[in-house]
Amino acid sequence: MSTSRGATVAAWWPWLALPALATGLVSAGLALGLTDPDGNWIKGEAWVNVPLAIGFSTVAAGIWSTRPHPVGLRRLAVLYTVVGLGAAFVLPAHGWARSDVAGDAFAAWVSNWVWSLGAAPLLGVGLLLYPDGHLPGRRWWPAAAIGLTGMATLTASAALPPGPLADHTKFDNPVGFGSRGLWEVAGGVGFGLLMLGAALGVVALVVKFRRAPTGGDVRGQVGGFSLAGALVVVAASLPESDDVTTNLLALAAATALPVTVGAAVVRHSLLDQRADVEGLNRRVKDLSASRRHIVNEREEERVRLRRDLHDGLGPSLAAIGLGLRQLEQRKDAGDNGVVRELADEVQRAVSEVRRICDGLRPAALNELGLAGALTESIEPLQRFGPRVTLTVDALPPLTPAVEVAAFRIVMEAVTNAVRHADAQHVQVHVAYDDGVAVNVADDGRGLADDRVPGVGLRGMSDRADEVGGRLTVRSTAPAGTAVHAWLPAADHD
Template sequence: MRAEMPRWPWAIPALCAAAVLGGILLTLSEPEADTPYLLLDTVVGLTYPAVGALIVTRRPGNPVGWLLCAGGAGLALQALAGGYAWNGGAHGWPGAEVAAWATNWVFFLGFGPLLLQPLLLPDGRLPSRRWRPVLVVLLAEMAVIQVMVMFRDRVWVWGKERPSPFGFLSTETVVAPAFSVVIASLTVASVAALAVRVRSAGHEPNEDRPNHTRRRLVPVFAAVLAMAVALTADVVLPPVPPIGAWLEALALPLFPLAVAVSIFRYRLFDIEVLLRRTVVYVVVTGVLLGAYLVIVATLNALLRERGGTIEALAATAVVAVAFAPLRHAVQRTVSRLLFGNRGDPASALSELGQRLETSADPTRLLDGAAETVAHTLRLPSVAVLSADGTPVSVQGGVPSEGVRLPLLVGGREEGELRAAPRSPGEALSAADLAVLDDLARHLAVALAAVRLAREVQTSRESLVIAREEERRRLRRDLHDGLGPGLAAIGVRLDLIEATAPEAMRGPLAEVRQLTQGLVGDVRRIVHDLRPPALDELGLGGALEDLALDAEGGAAVTVTLPGPLPELPAAVEVAAYRIVQEALANALRHARADSVEIAVVAVPVGAPYAGSAAPARLVVTVRDDGRGLPERLVEGVGSGSMRERAAELGGLLRRTSGPDGGTTVEAVLPL
């Protein structure tokens, strides 16, 4: 059984949320507060600890979770300290000066780890040992700047600055430049570390899915890049207006959001189960707190003389009323993001129907069907298997666990649909299973259609092969048996006629003429059954003979890279007729000056068009003529070539180059 996960880390986001809320209430109770950095503290203090606690509960040994918690805690403490200093200074509360001093340095206890964590993504380790000196230098810089901001000569609280009771280092000439250098160092190192990881994905000894690794890191890399731009703007731009603070408030939440996306879609830390159950409430809480902040600030400006009580009550009422519809809207949006169209089966069926409709080849009807199902329900892997267990359509590999649905048509099991759970140990919901059942019925019909199309194609190929083999046998029998026999009869009749009485010569001449006519008929039948040159010269010799007989003065060459194996009769005839028609088109219509004919037998498993394939004969006819017209209309000859290739389960392609010329390529399975 799985060990129960510790719950105490959840106290971190709870305490951070309480600190943020306390800071907001304390700050907004007094007017004229500069709130951009309070908003930044609010956003980071709510989002980072929530994601960090989720990681800590499942991966306590991964420092990324602890750094996320530390980052949020530091800024949450700044919100609380700043609120206490702002309100306490106005009312003479004890410790207000200490709180103001702490506001200026406690944030870096979180801000430093926040910028350090991209170096350790996703497994909590550095990209390589060469990064250890970099980490040591960064930690030393963080320690030095932490001491410097603690003892600088000025303190700042929500827009107001005054001398520090504990500081002696010049803010303008010493601390500010040093702080900019440290922030720049952390930012550059973070971006560089993630860039190295993204670039080196797939080059590590145990890395067999480089694209998957890159997809895991790309969202995080984009978020870190946005953070770097925002931090640079905050350092470079003047403090008024606080454009840098606003950019940071927008960019910093992107990092935990990117981590969440990687967790949802690519299982970066394998904690999707818990995170999906809390993301809705995290989003709702953040939106409502932002709304609360705006409402209180607005009413505070309008009703300042009331002392802040009415503002807080009105904001609380608005937030309470808005909670239910907002939660519903966010739930619907997040559900679509995480679970796809399971709540809208009609859309899922429509998408699958469009995919099936766009398939031109009946035998490839299910190409992409598994991808459609996986995309529809946001599943990591889906597979459609035939009745014998052969994968017909696969997305993300064939699942070894999860849901297995039989695909039935008319009581016959056509195959099986397999769907993996979104994360290990999490079963698919009833809504997921309902959509899969609907999709399975349509997939079963499509799978049956694919099976029937393949059976028809197999039968067609068998008929064509049997027909051509029978024609070869008949030609051989007629050419070697009946034809010579009739010719011998004619010779005997000539001898008999020469020695027969005058009265018998007339009837014998008629019999001899009839025999000669039969010999001619046999020769015509033999020629029509199969090109004679194929049996006399083989395919290579027949094509060379065809090239020699070409009219029009064009240079026709035949290339055979190697000896051809013994070919089935149907393949020989199809190859010969395709070359014959392509050569006629090149000479008659394209007005080519040179034509190249190439025939090569490709063995089993040799790559072709990017993948391994069975043994096949590749026939190519290339000319230097006018090329294909822009508006191509397939004629009788071109249709005949395509039909001959399709009869054997092959394919035929016709293409033109940018400078003219036409290439006809036929691929015929052996």
């Protein structure tokens, strides 16, 4: 728990500088406005900058702290950083320009245009990118270009006209150039493009809303954002006033906007992570199914190969060996020593074929089935060892791979108990529990605390894994070891 909390703080704290800076700037602006000797100039519309600055800078910090990989989240992080800091500079720049402190001319110039960075990005591209940072489609790039162009033109028309500054006429623009009339036209064009971009953004929200599943997250997020946006528009359209109700409405409306956006971004971030996890789970499931399919095909091929060796090559070699033995007994044969050596070699070949057949698939499985094969194979182990009780319930038809896996796991577990556990009794139970459930328990000395899994334990685990099952090995009270394996009864592809 402490490690997780430490990792979260380590990821967050460098980015806390964003909301800290925005809060400091807003506080300075409020102090300048509320203590202005000429009267408080912070009216209803100006109050909107407070929650926009603190709220969006906090949302941006939250996104940056996750080191976002998706392109959409990075776009939103940049957008909300600009909005938060742009809104944060509005009040202190205006207040500084009204003071007689050094730098007031520069502050007046900043105050003349920085307001556009607080609202214009939300109108120009914010609606298009909400809530996941992506446009509705590739054909929507011109809409984003229109919004960005309008935002840039509007900002330039406020920052670059020559002559007295609009909001602080006692200062001339230090970087002004060109014709003031031309910049006024540019401002009108920029405002028109920005409003067109906002209108297209509203259309984009409608498109995303309609494409989203009914009752889904996107529809709720678009609806919440639309309501918050409508409140901001209403608050901004009211005349400037010192009325408490008007100011509270402006604050509430502007607060709802970053809260709604922040909730949607976090929600989408979590949904993206959940989608990644679900995709990974699907790939793991597909890989497991593919592995089971390959293992089943391998075992089926081994069955065919064993049958061919046992029923074809084996009898042929046996017949050749028998013929050579008969030839060896004939007195008119040439070199009986050579014939004897050939007969012995054929006999060794027959034995090797039998060994290969048993390695491919235990012969008893084909002849006796799983229960009979286990009974026949366990019987020799208990002649001089612990008593073994075997119970095999009725089982559905099993694939060759599952049948072999169950047989090998039981035999390996029983062999370990007989050889290493110093047990007096071993119980084996094979049943059906939505799959083949294998339980082998002994009353021996149990597992050592410092044990290192050997070849046998790893082999049992691998056999369970490759057919899509699972295996556990644990010590039991008061003494002994329990091996439990679950194997799917059939291939569930």
